[in-house]
Amino acid sequence: MRHTLSVTVENEPGVLSRVAGLFSGRGFNIESLNVGPTLDPGASVMTVTTEGDEQIIEQIVKQLRKLITVIKVVDLTEMKSVLREMILLKVNACDANRAEILRTVDIFRCKVVDVSIDEITIEATGNHEKIEAIIGLLNRFGIKEISRSGMVAMKRSMQG
Amino acid sequence: MELSGAQILLECLKREGVEVVFGFPGGAVIDIYNELPNASFKHVLVRHEQAAIHAADGYARASGKVGCCLVTSGPGATNTVTGIATAYMDSIPVVILTGQVPTPLIGNDAFQEVDIVGITRPCTKHNYLVKDVKNLAHVIRQAFFIARSGRPGPVLVDLPKDVMQTKTEFVWPEDVHMRSYNPNYKPHAGQIRKVAQLIRDAERPLIYAGGGVISSHAHEALTWLAQNLHIPVTATLMGLGCFPGNDKLWLGMLGMHGTYAANMAINNADFVLAVGARFDDRVTGKVSTFAPKATLVHVDIDPTSIQKNVSVHVPLVADCRLALEALKEELEPSLAVYDFEEGHRPWLGKVAAWAKEHPLTYKPSAETIKPQHVVEVLHELTHGDAIIATEVGQNQMWAAQFYKFNKPNAFLSSGGLGTMGYGFPAAIGAQFACPDRMVIDVAGDGSIQMNIQELATSVANKLGIKIVILNNGFLGMVRQWQELFYKRNYCETCMDAQPDFVKLAEAYGAKGFRISKTAELRRVLQEALDTPGTVIVDVLVEREENVYPMVPAGASLTDMLLV
Numbered sequence: 082m083r084h085t086l087s088v089t090v091e092n093e094p095g096v097l098s099r100v101a102g103l104f105s106g107r108g109f110n111i112e113s114l115n116v117g118p119t120l121d122p123g124a125s126v127m128t129v130t131t132e133g134d135e136q137i138i139e140q141i142v143k144q145l146r147k148l149i150t151v152i153k154v155v156d157l158t159e160m161k162s163v164l165r166e167m168i169l170l171k172v173n174a175c176d177a178n179r180a181e182i183l184r185t186v187d188i189f190r191c192k193v194v195d196v197s198i199d200e201i202t203i204e205a206t207g208n209h210e211k212i213e214a215i216i217g218l219l220n221r222f223g224i225k226e227i228s229r230s231g232m233v234a235m236k237r238s239m240q241g
Numbered sequence: 242m243e244l245s246g247a248q249i250l251l252e253c254l255k256r257e258g259v260e261v262v263f264g265f266p267g268g269a270v271i272d273i274y275n276e277l278p279n280a281s282f283k284h285v286l287v288r289h290e291q292a293a294i295h296a297a298d299g300y301a302r303a304s305g306k307v308g309c310c311l312v313t314s315g316p317g318a319t320n321t322v323t324g325i326a327t328a329y330m331d332s333i334p335v336v337i338l339t340g341q342v343p344t345p346l347i348g349n350d351a352f353q354e355v356d357i358v359g360i361t362r363p364c365t366k367h368n369y370l371v372k373d374v375k376n377l378a379h380v381i382r383q384a385f386f387i388a389r390s391g392r393p394g395p396v397l398v399d400l401p402k403d404v405m406q407t408k409t410e411f412v413w414p415e416d417v418h419m420r421s422y423n424p425n426y427k428p429h430a431g432q433i434r435k436v437a438q439l440i441r442d443a444e445r446p447l448i449y450a451g452g453g454v455i456s457s458h459a460h461e462a463l464t465w466l467a468q469n470l471h472i473p474v475t476a477t478l479m480g481l482g483c484f485p486g487n488d489k490l491w492l493g494m495l496g497m498h499g500t501y502a503a504n505m506a507i508n509n510a511d512f513v514l515a516v517g518a519r520f521d522d523r524v525t526g527k528v529s530t531f532a533p534k535a536t537l538v539h540v541d542i543d544p545t546s547i548q549k550n551v552s553v554h555v556p557l558v559a560d561c562r563l564a565l566e567a568l569k570e571e572l573e574p575s576l577a578v579y580d581f582e583e584g585h586r587p588w589l590g591k592v593a594a595w596a597k598e599h600p601l602t603y604k605p606s607a608e609t610i611k612p613q614h615v616v617e618v619l620h621e622l623t624h625g626d627a628i629i630a631t632e633v634g635q636n637q638m639w640a641a642q643f644y645k646f647n648k649p650n651a652f653l654s655s656g657g658l659g660t661m662g663y664g665f666p667a668a669i670g671a672q673f674a675c676p677d678r679m680v681i682d683v684a685g686d687g688s689i690q691m692n693i694q695e696l697a698t699s700v701a702n703k704l705g706i707k708i709v710i711l712n713n714g715f716l717g718m719v720r721q722w723q724e725l726f727y728k729r730n731y732c733e734t735c736m737d738a739q740p741d742f743v744k745l746a747e748a749y750g751a752k753g754f755r756i757s758k759t760a761e762l763r764r765v766l767q768e769a770l771d772t773p774g775t776v777i778v779d780v781l782v783e784r785e786e787n788v789y790p791m792v793p794a795g796a797s798l799t800d801m802l803l804v
């Protein structure tokens with residue numbers, strides 16, 4: 082099962098390679114990884130999406146907590162949370178397809194951020210399912226390039 | 242007053258109570274060496290940096306304190322990596338101080354620059370690069386704190402040359418506070434009650450103890466529990482000495498080269514208390530058939546150890562000593578109510594029968610010296626009181642099997658990593674920790690050559706270390722596998738060309754003995770032990786002796802090959 086982990090770390094050099102090295106060294110898989118600052122200038126948050134059975138996820142969480150520079154690990158999959166990813170897609174857009182592409186953009190509430198005679202660049206935001214659906218739909222026109230932010234996530238205020 | 246980085250470093254080591262630093266100089270650490278005449282501790286000049294880290298490790302194992310070593314940048318630093326990994330696998334507290342090129346040169350492929358922090362990230366508990374002298378005292382304080390607290394381990398501090406030269410006000414941080422590192426020591430009271438009840442209910446209980454019992458000083462509590470509740474005890478290689486080897490409840494080591502009794506006991510127990518052990522594959526054999534009938538309780542300070550290899554019924558994250566003391570407190574009143582001895586009588590009878598059926602043994606020989614016999618005689622001559630370091634291979638297993646350890650911190654062996662060349666430098670470290678103890682390195686003729694240069698260190702420091710080589714002319718343990726599992730294809734395991742170890746000892750200014758007949762074994766060993774200073778005893782043993790029992794890798798513990 083896919084899990085999204087929110088990992089709060091000390092903001093110091095090498096911390097990313099400590100986390101990444103833990104995954105590679107122990108044979109855990111990273112599906113996506115996003116790092117950014119937090120309100121506390123001394124800390125950063127890494128959002129890691131990973132896959133594994135219960136025992137593997139338990140090991141990943143414990144191993145992350147064991148790293149000296151890791152302050153907190155939360156498995157957001159176990160609670161109500163908001164998960165979002167942003168992607169940029171460059172799609173082939175000949176005159177015949179342009180209208181259909183724009184309709185898809187509309188339906189999914191994406192944004193067109195760049196156009197040329199034969200390409201449209203689209204910005205889309207959503208949870209995993211939505212992003213996969215958009216990619217699936219636009220694929221038939223030919224996606225020339227894709228850039229993904231990786232998942233960012235936050236626990237919902239109201240749990241339960 | 243302003244101090245240079247080098248001076249601050251020495252001041253910090255003094256305040257951390259460092260007594261001895263094992264090291265080797267070089268350009269990047271020359272400023273530190275320049276201050277050494279003013280140091281509060283002794284510096285021991287080794288002959289290879291691998292020996293510096295192993296010696297610091299041996300010092301830590303024998304003393305229970307943090308070991309410390311100091312090496313230069315580049316090759317000096319990389320030479321310590323094997324020793325760091327060795328200490329990491331066995332959870333030994335050491336602080337490794339490495340020199341580094343000046344900060345402006347870092348990243349430029351400067352002379353003798355390596356990214357040692359990057360290289361050692363996966364084999365240290367934590368590591369630091371000190372870029373600003375203002376952080377130095379803080380980092381050293383944290384390094385020692387991290388090394389010794391929680392599950393102990395090696396911590397490396399990389400010290401750029403310019404940082405050692407820069408002056409700043411020295412401020413000793415009285416406290417260490419880290420928001421991201423707070424090991425949990427106290428056992429959960431509810432879990433303790435639960436475990437206590439499981440112990441009361443058990444009919445066939447067993448204690449399986451590991452190195453954590455020794456590093457947390459839990460041996461007294463463990464011994465109390467075992468003796469008062471009449472529970473037999475087995476231990477891993479790392480746990481040897483946590484329970485008296487002459488007690489009738491002692492079953493010997495378990496696992497691949499464990500005793501028949503220990504392996505049968507864990508297979509038949511209905512309750513296993515695993516303390517400070519990590520269910521290593523050399524211990525469990527085939528995991529799915531490990532302790533199949535038992536309710537498993539696992540006490541460990543490291544949450545990642547729990548549920549990693551084997552799924553247990555009751556996890557207890559805590560310091561082993563505190564957990565076992567809490568169990569003692571909980572169970573002491575039960576002694577008046579329960580007759581544990583009576584309750585466990587059938588089980589203890591069964592265990593005793595296994596021990597009698599297949600004790601640790603070997604076929605004595607009139608012609609050749611049996612290596613097991615050498616260890617037995619050593620045990621006798623030293624009254625079981627020596628500190629025994631080992632190399633790796635058959636020598637290590639025979640030392641573990643046939644030397645009956647009664648006390649902790651007396652068996653120094655590379656358990657997790659299995660590092661050949663560990664034993665001799667570790668013995669050097671141990672001798673500095675315990676100057677009045679007899680320290681013996683039980684060695685193989687292969688392993689001893691991996692750090693043989695330390696004879697110079699041992700002689701220079703007038704150490705009374707005795708190296709007893711069980712010389713079989715083979716890389717014996719590998720040869721044993723080739724014999725048993727590879728159709729006797731002894732490929733590259735025969736050590737034909739060997740130095741004359743007696744002359745080698747003499748060349749270094751040590752004393753050498755050779756023993757080739759069983760009849761002279763006891764007398765010459767005694768003479769060697771009585772000889773002051775560093776001594777090599779080259780014992781020519783049966784060449785193709787095997788270590789038994791043996792559980793083939795990946796097999797169930799009950800599938801033992803016996804003598």
Ligand SMILES: Cc1ncc(C[n+]2csc(CCOP(=O)(O)OP(=O)(O)O)c2C)c(N)n1
Nearest residue numbers: 634635636659661685686687688716717718
């Ligand atoms: C550094 C290192 N290299 C290789 C090995 C693999 N290995 C394990 S035991 C062994 C043989 C050791 O031979 P020796 O020291 O003569 O001891 P014996 O087994 O004969 O007692 C070898 C090569 C190892 N453990 N460590």
